[in-house]
Amino acid sequence: MxxxxxxxxxxxxxxxxxxxxxxxxxxxxxxxxxxxxxxxxxxxxxxxxxxxxxxxxxxxxxxxxxxxxxxxxxxxxxxxxxxxxxxxxxxxxxxxxxxxxxxxxxxxxxxxxxxxxxxxxxxxxxxxxxxxxxxxxxxxxxxxxxxxxxxxxxxxxxxxxxxxxxxxxxxxxxxxxxxxxxxxxxxxxxxxxxxxxxxxxxxxxxxxxxxxxxxxxxxxxxxxxxxxxxxxxxxxxxxxxxxVAEKTANALTVVLFLVAAITLLVSGIGIMNIMLSTVSARIREIGIRKAMGATNREIRLQFLSEALLISLIGGLIGVVIGLAIPYSVRFLTAYRIPISGLSAIVAIVTSSLVGILFGTVPAARAAKLDPVESLRYE
Structure with missing residues (x-):
């Protein structure tokens, strides 16, 4: 019954x-x-x-x-x-x-x-x-x-x-x-x-x-x-x-924004530390490039590009995971989470900006290295 x-x-x-x-x-x-x-x-x-x-x-x-x-x-x-x-x-x-x-x-x-x-x-x-x-x-x-x-x-x-x-x-x-x-x-x-x-x-x-x-x-x-x-x-x-839902969503938006900001800050610091370590490990390489005619601008662009690449890879992985979760929920349940293409674009652009911003210091340090001292570096 x-x-x-x-x-x-x-x-x-x-x-x-x-x-x-x-x-x-x-x-x-x-x-x-x-x-x-x-x-x-x-x-x-x-x-x-x-x-x-x-x-x-x-x-x-x-x-x-x-x-x-x-x-x-x-x-x-x-x-x-x-x-x-x-x-x-x-x-x-x-x-x-x-x-x-x-x-x-x-x-x-x-x-x-x-x-x-x-x-x-x-x-x-x-x-x-x-x-x-x-x-x-x-x-x-x-x-x-x-x-x-x-x-x-x-x-x-x-x-x-x-x-x-x-x-x-x-x-x-x-x-x-x-x-x-x-x-x-x-x-x-x-x-x-x-x-x-x-x-x-x-x-x-x-x-x-x-x-x-x-x-x-x-x-x-x-x-x-x-x-x-x-x-x-x-x-x-x-x-x-x-x-009521709008008020709840607005409050949640603020919380998630703060979490995202902290996450981006930590990620940016991580990228900067990685790039600083990279500069230290490649001092002789930088000296050789400068001795062969590379300008400070070219050195700066090289390391900025590397920082940008790291952040882009991280951003793309995040977007893939972010898309996989709602699609998995949609497949397993009747719940359909709206997916915004604009959100994916914003995520990639933001991660790129973080890479450029926190890669500036390591790139500037690499560009300022003296070629003679760099070639002597052991």
Missing amino acids: PTTTAAPPVSRTRRAVYSEIINFAYDTFCGNSIGANLIYAEYQAGAARITNTAPDPITIDDMNAVQGQVSGIVAASPVMSLGERIPVGGGKERDIMILGTFPQYRTVRNLVVVTGRFFDQQDEMQHNKVAVITEKMANLIYGSSEDAVGKVIKLSGLPFTVIGTFKERVDTFGQSEVTDNTMVIPYTVSRYFSDNPAIKQIYFSVADPSLVEPATEQIRKVIQSRHRPESTYNVENLTQLVS
């Missing part, structure tokens, strides 16, 4: 160094991609354990009360989450996430139907055992989205016909209740698997973005008024989440 599991609200991890990532986050979550009109509500279960009282989760009745008392709400949908293992062939099984929700969920979450259709009000009212699955799940289990439509998936012995596949309009970086292996079924049918009236989240959509803030506060008050005073409920909108 499916087991109930928690599903996090739609959000997106926005911790990054560069400010353009914050702008991208705002455009993604507060623009039309997911919807500037989206508000979600959920019960904070931890509060009940701290106060040693019974859980007081949100229910469908809360959603109906909000729709009746808060103006401007154009759509609402509950989310009930369940976990199940299904056979995928070859004697193997796969864990999937099952979401029981309303047909309005597609509109509220701005989902894209890839093949087939999303279930409708008739499916909901008639308790039709139909399902839509993610495009990635369809490709993984059935080979393609087209081949998935019409297939039957059994949940606790009940057959569900796949009527469509879908995907999120934008990448939510693994922070959505929709995972790669998600199956969405009508809410009325999901009640077959649980007698508990509790639901994990409620999504609301308001008519205009200007109504989001006042509606958020009104929804919070309505839900809180229907439950015990000590119970805690999280009612948020995406604008608030991005604002």
Whole structure:
């Protein structure tokens, strides 16, 4: 039988160094991609354990009360989450996430139907055992989205016909209740698997973005008024989440900048020490070059070039590692870290400047060596 599991609200991890990532986050979550009109509500279960009282989760009745008392709400949908293992062939099984929700969920979450259709009000009212699955799940289990439509998936012995596949309009970086292996079924049918009236989240959509803030506060008050005073409920909108994330990212940017500055300083000192040792070891070579007509400028350029080469190699290695990490995370998980080509260019240019800056002293010392004394050096 499916087991109930928690599903996090739609959000997106926005911790990054560069400010353009914050702008991208705002455009993604507060623009039309997911919807500037989206508000979600959920019960904070931890509060009940701290106060040693019974859980007081949100229910469908809360959603109906909000729709009746808060103006401007154009759509609402509950989310009930369940976990199940299904056979995928070859004697193997796969864990999937099952979401029981309303047909309005597609509109509220701005989902894209890839093949087939999303279930409708008739499916909901008639308790039709139909399902839509993610495009990635369809490709993984059935080979393609087209081949998935019409297939039957059994949940606790009940057959569900796949009527469509879908995907999120934008990448939510693994922070959505929709995972790669998600199956969405009508809410009325999901009640077959649980007698508990509790639901994990409620999504609301308001008519205009200007109504989001006042509606958020009104929804919070309505839900809180229907439950015990000590119970805690999280009612948020995406604008608030991005604002908090932006402050966090800015603080992290400062910390990482300081770490990078210290790292560059230590690296620069290391390059300078290496080059000073190189100059000391090649005094006779410098004397021979000067005796053969090399100018101080040519000697200086030679050692500056060597310092630049060392720093460039270090910079390129750093860029390769820096690119390998997000690509590895992207390959191993659903989390997609934005990669900026500008960042790689800045890293290479910065490492080059560090090499030139800290290579100046050794290069100048090499250029000032007296050729006669250098040839006598043992």
